[in-house]
Amino acid sequence: MSFLLWLESTGFGTFVRESESLFAYPTFIVLHTFGLSIVVGISVVVGTRLMGLAPTIPLAPLNKLFPIMWFGFAINLFSGSGLAAAAASTTIPNPLFIAKIIFVLTAVAVMVVLQVKVFRDPEVDDKPLDTMSKALGGSLLALWLLAMISGRLITYIA
Amino acid sequence: MDFFAWLDWIERTGFSTWLRESPSLLAFPSVIVLHTVGLAFLVGTNIAVDLRILGFASRIPLAPMERFFPVMWAGFWVNAASGVALLIAYPAKAFTDPVFYIKLLCIALGVTSIRMIQKQVFGDPSLDARAVPRKSKLLAGASLFFWIGAITAGRLLAYTATRFMAYD
Numbered sequence: 361m362s363f364l365l366w367l368e369s370t371g372f373g374t375f376v377r378e379s380e381s382l383f384a385y386p387t388f389i390v391l392h393t394f395g396l397s398i399v400v401g402i403s404v405v406v407g408t409r410l411m412g413l414a415p416t417i418p419l420a421p422l423n424k425l426f427p428i429m430w431f432g433f434a435i436n437l438f439s440g441s442g443l444a445a446a447a448a449s450t451t452i453p454n455p456l457f458i459a460k461i462i463f464v465l466t467a468v469a470v471m472v473v474l475q476v477k478v479f480r481d482p483e484v485d486d487k488p489l490d491t492m493s494k495a496l497g498g499s500l501l502a503l504w505l506l507a508m509i510s511g512r513l514i515t516y517i518a
Numbered sequence: 519m520d521f522f523a524w525l526d527w528i529e530r531t532g533f534s535t536w537l538r539e540s541p542s543l544l545a546f547p548s549v550i551v552l553h554t555v556g557l558a559f560l561v562g563t564n565i566a567v568d569l570r571i572l573g574f575a576s577r578i579p580l581a582p583m584e585r586f587f588p589v590m591w592a593g594f595w596v597n598a599a600s601g602v603a604l605l606i607a608y609p610a611k612a613f614t615d616p617v618f619y620i621k622l623l624c625i626a627l628g629v630t631s632i633r634m635i636q637k638q639v640f641g642d643p644s645l646d647a648r649a650v651p652r653k654s655k656l657l658a659g660a661s662l663f664f665w666i667g668a669i670t671a672g673r674l675l676a677y678t679a680t681r682f683m684a685y686d
Binding site for chain 2: 382385386389390393394396397398399400401402403408414417418420421422424425428505508509512513515516517
């Protein structure tokens with residue numbers, strides 16, 4: 361607990377929480393929403409393609425969308441750290457926050473596996489897509505959905 | 519009936535009161551969650567299509583990306599419905615905030631840009647046979663700009679509102 365109180369009292373945490381400026385808390389919230397739309401939106405494209413929507417799109421060039429997804433994730437890692445630091449002692453122990461972090465980390469693991477095992481495979485478009493890859497695509501969407509639901513509810517369940 | 523009396527009337531309806539005051543997670547929090555999920559599907563998928571038109575990942579054929587438009591429109595309708603519910607919950611809060619009108623304008627322009635992209639860019643049968651025309655890239659850039667504007671204005675509404683109820 362003392363660590364969480366310390367985190368709140370850091371310059372970063374205090375600025376995000378207490379500054380009257382629209383550049384403090386509101387900007388972190390806006391950035392978090394941008395990052396979300398980038399990561400989840402690109403995941404929708406990649407995930408639905410793996411599950412069979414738009415099968416005429418070759419899989420290999422979708423690998424180029426991953427850096428955009430990682431960019432969105434970096435925005436949310438930064439903005440999320442600010443939001444969590446600002447209210448560390450109340451947010452971090454909240455079971456919904458912990459659930460959200462688990463969903464996010466699992467989704468990130470799925471993204472890494474998809475990128476390395478599926479999209480970087482030079483023969484990915486020469487063979488039918490295996491069930492595992494389709495399941496991973498579906499899991500990615502489900503995990504982001506759960507992360508958004510739990511994340512957005514943190515405000516309402518303290 | 520003047521404007522504030524009308525907003526007050528909305529606030530007193532059963533649906534508005536339930537959304538605002540019910541302790542159930544199915545009330546206000548669910549509407550907010552739906553609005554966030556719809557945003558991710560609408561704006562996120564649109565970002566992917568816009569970036570491809572602008573030249574990112576140019577080895578992805580554009581024509582089959584048309585399949586993602588129904589996903590965008592599904593996100594749009596989820597957000598139109600959840601947005602109307604949020605408006606019914608706090609009508610005075612939105613209608614007295616100039617930022618709300620900026621958000622609506624951005625959405626109107628964003629929706630128009632998506633429709634124009636769907637018709638003009640994806641309606642072209644020679645789409646993948648030649649380079650993306652400059653006009654298509656301008657449309658995609660404008661679309662990104664309007665949706666970024668809509669998200670920024672929309673998310674700031676929580677902080678720019680000065681009045682919460684019609685008669686506070």
